Amino acid sequence: MKKYILLLLLASANVMVKAQTTEEKKVLSAVENFRLALISGEKLALENSAADDLSYGHSSGKIQDKVAFVEAIVSGASDFVSIEFKNQTVKVTGKTALVRHELHAKTNDGGKPGEVHLGILLVWQKHGGAWKLLGRQAYKLP
Template sequence: MPVKNIDTVRALESARYAAMIEGDVEQLDAMLYDDLLYVHSNGKRETKEQFLGALSAGRRRYHDIEIQTQELREFGDTVLVTGKLRIELESATGPLSSLMTYIAVHVLQKNQWQLISWQATRMASE
């Protein structure tokens, strides 16, 4: 896999997490595919509009996202990211601090990498 694509998507992942913590909906809007499917660790599915709406309305606030492991694999104009991370956030149901495993799928559209799909699973306590 070309190192440039790995580095680009890895940087995009870090920038996306930073934007989530900052609540930067405008930056996230550019990083997310219009037909995004975002599946949270509790099984809740959201569209791009729903995900951004929860952030902009303050119904979800990310306090910290720490990447523990991350592997990237490229398949043409698609990069699959798998890994483990620790997330601290507040939502309408209260605070959450959890270790999660995840899959993120990025696609190259018009020379821009965007997240098209995300799915996280909460891991058992270590």
């Protein structure tokens, strides 16, 4: 019986992976590159991930444009030590993609260690062949 359940779980996981479209996979790759850029603080990687018209919303209500967002990460004002995305979903409609997940991170903002657990909505837009982050809104989890 245990073998049957294990085979069923493995088959289900395989179907879920195959169910992703090519564009969904490209969006998820862009999301992963963005996550890594947030941790590394590499200016070029952050700039390449974001659209010029980026609107980056924090759970506090603070809104940043692309320049302010990149500067906050590069300067260490917002410093992600580690980031994990949980319960992630992606929906692609034409040249727009919506990604939702829970963000669980360790931070060191301005040299002060902390942890954050937030809900996130990312809005990605296809520019040429690349997916760029157009909007991000964080919210407090219940």
